[in-house]
Amino acid sequence: MKTVAIVGGGASGLVAAIAAAERVRDLGIRAEVVIYEGDERVGRPILATGNGRCNFSNSQLAVEKYRNAEFVRKAYDCLEDPECDEPAHQVMGFLESCGLEWREESDGRRYPLANKASVVVDVLRAAAARLDVHMQCGKAVKAVEPPRGEGKRFTLRMEDGVFERADVVVVSCGGRALKSLDVEGLRRTVQRPVLGPLRVVDADIPFVRELDNIRVRCDVMLLRGKPGVQECLASESGELMFRKYGVSGICVFDLSRIAEVGDVLRIDLLKADELDRAENYLLARRAELVTRFGERLTCADMLRGLVLPRVSEALLKRAGMKEEDVCDKARAKKLAELLTRLNLEVAGIGDADICQVQRGGFSVEQFDPATLQATAVPGLFATGEALDVDGPCGGYNLHWAWASGLLAGHAAAEHANLHSKGETRHIATGEGDSR
Ligand SMILES: Cc1cc2nc3c(=O)[nH]c(=O)nc-3n(C[C@H](O)[C@H](O)[C@H](O)COP(=O)(O)OP(=O)(O)OC[C@H]3O[C@@H](n4cnc5c(N)ncnc54)[C@H](O)[C@@H]3O)c2cc1C
Secondary structure, X not given: OEEEEEEOOOHHHHHHHHHHHHHHHHHOOOEEEEEEEOOOOOOHHHHOHHHHOOOOEEOOOOHHHOOOHHHHHHHHHOOOEOOEOOOOOHHHHHHHHOOXXXXXXXXXXXXXXXXXXXXXXXXXXXXXXXXXXXXXXXXXEEEEEOOOXXXXXXXXXXXXXXXXXXXXXXXXXXXXXXXHOEEOOOOEEEEEEEOOOEEEOHHHHHHHHHOOOOEEEEEEEEEEOOOOOOEEEEEEEEEEEEOXXXXXXXXXXXXXXXXXXXXXXXXXXXOOOOHHHXXXXXXXXXXXXXXXXXXXXXXXXXXXXXXXXXXXXXXXXXXXOOOOOEOOHHHHHHHHHHHHOEEEEEEEEOOHHHOOEEEEEEOHHHXXXXXXXXXXXXXXXXXXXXEOOXXXXXXXXXXXXXXXXXXXXXXXXXXXXXXXXXXXXHHHOOOOOOO
């Protein structure tokens, strides 16, 4: 009997286990599929996704947005559907075959029809149970050691001191836990949390602190370089939330994938794009308000109705103006600049615990994108965040988790199949499979 061991029963591990068990059944191999999960239950990480609703995929995935996009593209090509040009569309067929009903919201984001992440976990757990996947929960793996020679097996060293053997291993432990999992024979890239809030430099803290928990709709640009020669690296549009330490919100999360210390977040509260347009708009607004309020129109009058009162207060303070100051043309222009070019300097990630993804992991050059098998360690596979792949918000990361789980699960079963043919030969020549 062969053993396919999956280290971690989160998003990609559950799918890898189901895919491997299905292939084992279809090929008629004598093999068991075992998930070693450190937590008390499998599937827990999925429950927190999409604010508990699980944004599990996206019909408008732009593969180039993934880190290591070429590798991801090659992997997704292996899961193409001739009927459909969505990347790795077989993922949807797989989830539907497990019984998942879903619906699409704005920007192609897909959620379970029942609008609860727990439904996704339920269908995957049930599919795994139907296929006799053994779930060894509360069993954290500490180290994975490759076979020490021909016909030998992998050793999985557990946190509790015991060890298990396996013929094939799929590392699906996610990004955060990868740091403390010792896997012999593979190179890793440096890991850091991304898809989270950004911290700003001390000089900008008084401003953001006053606005803690305030949400605004805006455009945000990420700028790099010296003032005057700054390059715009990326821009996002959407809701931004001020925090005591910086800024949060989905548009900030996406920018956190590229932001570095010293970069500037330029917030455009008017979504005006060009400063000229903002100035013209504010001057026109001023002219209109002056006809009602008279020439004594104040700066507070100018911002009232345009932004929230707390935003108005904080902006005026930042501009060195008082609420009661008369809003002449020069002040209107200054406010236009502040509203469209509210620059905050990045000091780093705001709160690593809120970050959705851990960037880094096993460097992808060591893996075959079609199978996710490590070329230097036959029989060792990796999925999801254990690989140095991440994408923006919007279902990208779970889509990768499912797709990589499918590829690795199928290939892991096929590897076990090859070995079970080899096993007959070993037994005939009297060689066992013990280490
Ligand atoms: C709050 C939050 C919200 C998110 N929302 C979304 C979203 O809406 N859409 C989206 O696409 N992505 C989302 N993501 C990202 C997505 O959840 C992950 O990218 C995805 O779950 C990664 O899958 P994985 O299989 O690599 O790891 P995980 O799903 O994290 O699973 C890893 C599993 O391995 C187990 N494990 C760890 N170490 C060991 C060990 N040593 N031995 C045994 N078991 C171990 C863990 O307990 C866990 O069950 C979100 C992430 C977070 C944190």
